[in-house]
Amino acid sequence: MNFCPDCGHAVDHRIPEDDNRLRYVCSQCATVHYQNPRLITGTLPVAPDGRVLLCCRNIEPRKDYWTLPGGFMENGETTLAGALRETYEEARVSAINPRLLSVISLPAYDQVHLFYLVDMPDFSFATTPESHTVQLFSRDEIPWDRLAFRTVEHTLKHYLQQASSTTNPSVLNDHIRL
Amino acid sequence: MNFCPDCGHAVDHRIPEDDNRLRYVCSQCATVHYQNPRLITGTLPVAPDGRVLLCCRNIEPRKDYWTLPGGFMENGETTLAGALRETYEEARVSAINPRLLSVISLPAYDQVHLFYLVDMPDFSFATTPESHTVQLFSRDEIPWDRLAFRTVEHTLKHYLQQASSTTNPSVLNDHIRL
Ligand SMILES: [Zn+2]
Ligand SMILES: [Zn+2]
Numbered sequence: 001m002n003f004c005p006d007c008g009h010a011v012d013h014r015i016p017e018d019d020n021r022l023r024y025v026c027s028q029c030a031t032v033h034y035q036n037p038r039l040i041t042g043t044l045p046v047a048p049d050g051r052v053l054l055c056c057r058n059i060e061p062r063k064d065y066w067t068l069p070g071g072f073m074e075n076g077e078t079t080l081a082g083a084l085r086e087t088y089e090e091a092r093v094s095a096i097n098p099r100l101l102s103v104i105s106l107p108a109y110d111q112v113h114l115f116y117l118v119d120m121p122d123f124s125f126a127t128t129p130e131s132h133t134v135q136l137f138s139r140d141e142i143p144w145d146r147l148a149f150r151t152v153e154h155t156l157k158h159y160l161q162q163a164s165s166t167t168n169p170s171v172l173n174d175h176i177r178l
Numbered sequence: 179m180n181f182c183p184d185c186g187h188a189v190d191h192r193i194p195e196d197d198n199r200l201r202y203v204c205s206q207c208a209t210v211h212y213q214n215p216r217l218i219t220g221t222l223p224v225a226p227d228g229r230v231l232l233c234c235r236n237i238e239p240r241k242d243y244w245t246l247p248g249g250f251m252e253n254g255e256t257t258l259a260g261a262l263r264e265t266y267e268e269a270r271v272s273a274i275n276p277r278l279l280s281v282i283s284l285p286a287y288d289q290v291h292l293f294y295l296v297d298m299p300d301f302s303f304a305t306t307p308e309s310h311t312v313q314l315f316s317r318d319e320i321p322w323d324r325l326a327f328r329t330v331e332h333t334l335k336h337y338l339q340q341a342s343s344t345t346n347p348s349v350l351n352d353h354i355r356l
Contacts, residue, residue, distance in 0.1 A: 003186035005179040005202075005211070010186075018307075021252065024183075033183070036216045037251050039290060073215055074199065078283035078353040079290055100351040103278065103292070105256035112217060112257055114281070129196075171349045173278040175256040 006031050037110045040151075041082040042070020043118045044101060044159055045093050045125075051138050052156070053120065055090050055131035057148055065148035068115060068155065069093070069131075083116045091134045092126035095119065099168065102155040105175035113151040117159060117169050150176050184209050215288045218329075219261040220248020221296045222279060222337055223271050223303075229316050230334070231298065233268050233309035235326055243326035246293060246333065247271070247309075261294045269312045270304035273297065277346065280333040283353035291329040295337060295347050328354050 001024040004011050009028035016023055016032050024033040045053040045068075054066040069090040073082040080098055087095050095118035102115045125134050137143070139160060147153045158172040179202040182189050187206035194201055194210050202211040223231040223246075232244040247268040251260040258276055265273050273296035280293045303312050315321070317338060325331045336350040 001183040003181055003183055005181055005183050005189075008181035008186050008188075011183075034250065035253055037253055037255075038214045039217060072212065073290075075213055075215055075288040076285050077215075078285050079281065080283070080351070080353070081285075100281065100349055103257065103281065105258070107254050107256050107259075110253040112251075168348070170346070171278055173258070175258070 039073040040070055040113045041073045041079050042068045043083050043087045043095055043116045044068050045095055045118050045120050047120045047136050051136035053136055056133035058130055058132040062148035066143050066146050067148035068152050079114055090128055090130045093120055096121050100171050101169050102172040104151045108178040115155045217251040218248055218291045219251045219257050220246050221261050221265045221273055221294045222246050223273055223296050223298050225298045225314050229314035234311035236308055236310040240326035244321050244324050245326035246330050257292055268306055268308045271298055274299050278349050279347050280350040282329045286356040293333045
């Protein structure tokens with residue numbers, strides 16, 4: 001940040017009074033412009049036959065690697081609404097029965113990734129501009145060496161390690177230091 | 179947002195190509211400035227005798243109302259680190275044994291509140307610039323009509339509704355529409 005989004009004057013990078021961190025502070029209007037981590041929300045969709053759905057990314061970063069559907073949470077929505085929206089946008093899946101599955105911090109990227117375990121009501125899914133391939137994988141078929149993100153890997157492993165009943169999955173809360 | 183934080187020129191409020199939402203887009207450098215929900219992280223501290231710790235706010239908003247210690251997650255930290263930091267900053271409690279307890283979206287405020295159940299190793303706590311009173315409450319003493327935020331109320335109720343064993347509490351995932 002170089003300029004104040006409110007008034008357009010230059011910002012200083014300094015520790016404000018009554019604070020202990022470097023902030024961007026406007027040299028003109030004195031507004032402190034805080035910067036905070038962003039939330040990525042997504043789902044782990046399970047088909048009626050127990051296979052899980054993955055998307056092969058059609059966009060950078062990590063183009064051509066496999067991921068769970070997900071993306072940046074938007075203002076005005078809930079974590080769940082964001083996760084379901086991304087699932088439809090990336091794989092055309094209308095997911096049901098959402099259960100919180102993982103909350104993983106990525107402090108090096110100023111991000112928190114949050115995934116829901118969801119059911120697919122049927123075998124409907126499709127490619128999208130963001131996913132050039134969408135495919136179901138059995139437990140033994142998951143392309144572990146071609147996954148796009150470590151939060152996807154951790155979330156998949158956490159799901160697969162659970163007892164057969166995942167009606168109420170335990171919630172993985174962890175972080176990844178890179 | 180009126181001006182581009184990068185180059186200082188005026189921003190437009192319009193839907194970019196390949197998008198479906200209004201964004202702030204720089205009229206000069208074309209950068210899209212996304213705005214996303216912010217995370218508030220905090221704790222529900224339990225003393226060795228089972229009482230819970232609440233802080234009476236010394237600052238606006240909701241000055242003189244009771245809250246769980248918490249605040250905005252900072253860049254570069256994990257949800258847990260943020261929650262423990264805020265617990266010390268607001269109540270001088272060095273919490274242990276954290277377990278994720280609630281994740282509650284507030285879409286009207288573009289916020290997500292995330293609380294951990296934590297243990298206090300002893301009865302050490304103190305007032306701070308943010309909390310003019312810090313006090314332990316038994317289950318029957320909680321000042322329900324003087325709580326600062328509805329996410330605090332929901333998190334406390336979720337905790338108190340659990341079975342006596344809270345070694346692995348269930349995680350409340352909900353939202354509040356205002
Ligand atoms: Zn300014
Ligand atoms: Zn610009």
